[in-house]
Amino acid sequence: MKNFKRYIRIYWQIIKANTSLILVYRFSLLTNVLTTVSWAVFAIFAVILYSQQAPNLAGWSRTELLTLTGVFSLVTGFAYTFFLLNFINLPERINIGELDVLLTKPLDSQFLATMFNFSHANIARFLIGISILLFTIKKFSMSLAEMTIFFLLLVAAVIILYSIWLLLVTLNFYTRRLDNMISFLLELFDQTSRTPSDAFRIANSWAFNFLLPLFMVVSFPTKALWGKLSTEWILTTLITAIALFFLSRKFWQFSLQHYSSASS
Amino acid sequence: MLISLVRTGIALLMWLAAGNAVIGGYTKEEIISYYVVIMFAEWFLMWNPFHPIAEEIRSGYILTMLIKPLNYAKAWFAKEAGFKFTAMGILVIAAIFVFAMLKILNLRVILIPGWDWLLIIPALFAGVAISFFTTMSMVILAFWFTEVEYVNFLFWTIFIFLGGLWMPVSFLPGWLKTINMFLPFRYELSFPVEIIFHKIAGAELWTSLFMAGFWSVALLMIYRFLWKKGVKAYSAFGQ
Numbered sequence: 004m005k006n007f008k009r010y011i012r013i014y015w016q017i018i019k020a021n022t023s024l025i026l027v028y029r030f031s032l033l034t035n036v037l038t039t040v041s042w043a044v045f046a047i048f049a050v051i052l053y054s055q056q057a058p059n060l061a062g063w064s065r066t067e068l069l070t071l072t073g074v075f076s077l078v079t080g081f082a083y084t085f086f087l088l089n090f091i092n093l094p095e096r097i098n099i100g101e102l103d104v105l106l107t108k109p110l111d112s113q114f115l116a117t118m119f120n121f122s123h124a125n126i127a128r129f130l131i132g133i134s135i136l137l138f139t140i141k142k143f144s145m146s147l148a149e150m151t152i153f154f155l156l157l158v159a160a161v162i163i164l165y166s167i168w169l170l171l172v173t174l175n176f177y178t179r180r181l182d183n184m185i186s187f188l189l190e191l192f193d194q195t196s197r198t199p200s201d202a203f204r205i206a207n208s209w210a211f212n213f214l215l216p217l218f219m220v221v222s223f224p225t226k227a228l229w230g231k232l233s234t235e236w237i238l239t240t241l242i243t244a245i246a247l248f249f250l251s252r253k254f255w256q257f258s259l260q261h262y263s264s265a266s267s
Numbered sequence: 268m269l270i271s272l273v274r275t276g277i278a279l280l281m282w283l284a285a286g287n288a289v290i291g292g293y294t295k296e297e298i299i300s301y302y303v304v305i306m307f308a309e310w311f312l313m314w315n316p317f318h319p320i321a322e323e324i325r326s327g328y329i330l331t332m333l334i335k336p337l338n339y340a341k342a343w344f345a346k347e348a349g350f351k352f353t354a355m356g357i358l359v360i361a362a363i364f365v366f367a368m369l370k371i372l373n374l375r376v377i378l379i380p381g382w383d384w385l386l387i388i389p390a391l392f393a394g395v396a397i398s399f400f401t402t403m404s405m406v407i408l409a410f411w412f413t414e415v416e417y418v419n420f421l422f423w424t425i426f427i428f429l430g431g432l433w434m435p436v437s438f439l440p441g442w443l444k445t446i447n448m449f450l451p452f453r454y455e456l457s458f459p460v461e462i463i464f465h466k467i468a469g470a471e472l473w474t475s476l477f478m479a480g481f482w483s484v485a486l487l488m489i490y491r492f493l494w495k496k497g498v499k500a501y502s503a504f505g506q
Contacts, residue, residue, distance in 0.1 A: 034417050034418070038420050042424050045425065045427075048428070052428075056290050059285070060281065060285050187269050187270055190274065191273050195277060198280065199284075
């Protein structure tokens, strides 16, 4: 517990340092926030447009599709705020040996490598997600149990996203120039997560199974919110999150043993 | 190409999952054909060297180009052309993959040739020009700002809708379709594809062709103006 408090205190200092840095480039921050807001406007617009042409997509109504957009915005807003810049910078840090600076600190290497940079602009995306959810949720009544499950699945979603990202980025210890693969997988996540999982199930069950971990990030919490997710899937999502987190942590620790700075 | 494959594949899947016989004037088979064509059209028409140029400006490497007796835009145009040519092999592999997938899923691509296809050639030239000079005009902002990645992101957010990448532009509501007629996005990608599917004819076809020409010239002028101002304002590393 004492150690946990220490890390919270250190993380608060990291956020303060990042805030000081971002305030030097205020115009950049403003454009970033405006871009995020415009992305959200277009995402909502896409749902409205889509549901005008096709009112029912694999059993999902307009309100449910809007909720999906809200959950996507909430999960990615949170994950991008805390981790995005770190995962973008980490391959370069590994490749040029800059990781040494973090490894020499008396702190957990994974904590520093994945939480050293904070993206303020993505807070806007997170807030937009909450706003969309508040707008859509009020149309339906939900029990406390459903809300709790939804919250648990949101936490699991962030952990799954973080773990998959870490697993991929850790591959940079073994081979260089994985940027294209990471961009491809991010695009895959971005596109599949905003599409209801049932659309894939209808099209091709193989595609559905292959992309299952990605559906656990956005589609499953949304379905849980409407009470449409079975207990088996809820448990599978929670277990997957825990398993992926431990797997990614072990892989990180194992890979660190093979890291021999810039000369590697 | 892989990213394009994912994006168009999922957009196609969304519309197919809707189950409607006709959407926005497109039959199910036309929608499948549209997404296959748009994917390859994107590869041919998107001349987008945004990231390497932004990096050249940010790092100061652009100075090595500025002191040479070269036209910067022409040099990058040639580089992009070379890249497109050498990457043809990837395109062939992608085409084999796409058609194999269509065969497995029992889906067909239907293209009906017509005289209006002759107009695809000027539409393609205009598409390339608009794409290239839009990118060049956006990236030149790096002369003034430290971070321009978000400008590109914003452009793509809008372009995906208005350029016909996410769905045919005929799916847009009437008021937006009218506004889109006067914006450059449609002429960058959607316009040649609309001609391929005979979704545009008569006066609208000629007006669109005129607008495509207008935007090609206008964006060239905007680029030239920004380049002149930007080079003057630029101060690289070590100065």
